[in-house]
Amino acid sequence: MSGPNKAIYVLLSGGVDSSVAFHYMSKKHSPIYAVPIFVDRRTPGYSTQRAYDRELEASKAVLDQLKNTEPISQLQIPMKWYGVAKEKMKDILPYGRNSLLLSAAASFAAIDMRLRDFRGEGIISGGFTKDDGADCSTEFLRYFREAVVSGLNPDILPERRLTLEGPFSEWTKSEIVRYAGNENLDQLLLMAWSCYEALPNGLHCGKCSGCIKRKAAFKKAGIKDVTYAN
Ligand SMILES: [Zn+2]
Numbered sequence: 001m002s003g004p005n006k007a008i009y010v011l012l013s014g015g016v017d018s019s020v021a022f023h024y025m026s027k028k029h030s031p032i033y034a035v036p037i038f039v040d041r042r043t044p045g046y047s048t049q050r051a052y053d054r055e056l057e058a059s060k061a062v063l064d065q066l067k068n069t070e071p072i073s074q075l076q077i078p079m080k081w082y083g084v085a086k087e088k089m090k091d092i093l094p095y096g097r098n099s100l101l102l103s104a105a106a107s108f109a110a111i112d113m114r115l116r117d118f119r120g121e122g123i124i125s126g127g128f129t130k131d132d133g134a135d136c137s138t139e140f141l142r143y144f145r146e147a148v149v150s151g152l153n154p155d156i157l158p159e160r161r162l163t164l165e166g167p168f169s170e171w172t173k174s175e176i177v178r179y180a181g182n183e184n185l186d187q188l189l190l191m192a193w194s195c196y197e198a199l200p201n202g203l204h205c206g207k208c209s210g211c212i213k214r215k216a217a218f219k220k221a222g223i224k225d226v227t228y229a230n
Pocket of ligand 1: 194195196197198204205206207208209210211212
């Protein structure tokens with residue numbers, strides 16, 4: 001099959017959605033480069049180190065399952081305001097986070113393609129799902145793609161251009177888990193980390209909102225999950 005050279009730049013958190021998205025995008029595009037982008041959200045003075053360690057460890061384990069990927073690139077995006085809020089309100093969400101993460105990923109990808117002298121199409125992606133807030137929606141991703149096309153591509157054309165795909169923006173988490181099961185990604189699902197508590201025993205707590213969503217998705221998809229402490 002012939003077509004333009006492609007590179008994919010996938011935001012990877014070590015969780016189920018982004019890990020399966022990496023597989024999906026690699027299979028769909030057969031890219032020349034498959035670059036995992038991990039966001040380092042550690043903020044000095046806040047207890048973010050343990051989650052960082054666990055998510056990075058899970059991301060590396062997931063990439064071992066996927067093979068043929070470039071080494072992880074880490075982007076540091078301190079989100080102190082979120083850390084401050086989370087200490088006051090445990091369940092608060094990082095509203096609008098993807099506008100930050102995608103902006104950083106787009107700038108990184110454009111520069112990375114230039115450094116590699118890659119000529120073709122770079123595709124930014126991630127595990128944006130229907131269940132995960134307005135900044136995962138198909139509408140938001142469409143506007144963001146237009147922002148990349150107008151605010152970045154004129155600087156890198158004609159040898160290269162960037163676009164954005166959110167393959168799961170109309171999928172629920174259980175649909176993602178079911179797809180992964182059908183693709184025989186059972187080991188990857190077990191490696192993926194969903195817990196916000198990052199307990200020292202290496203197991204999911206089973207109680208935080210990340211664990212509750214994971215449990216419901218696996219149950220609905222009919223896939224057994226053995227990663228819980230209780
Ligand atoms: Zn948990």
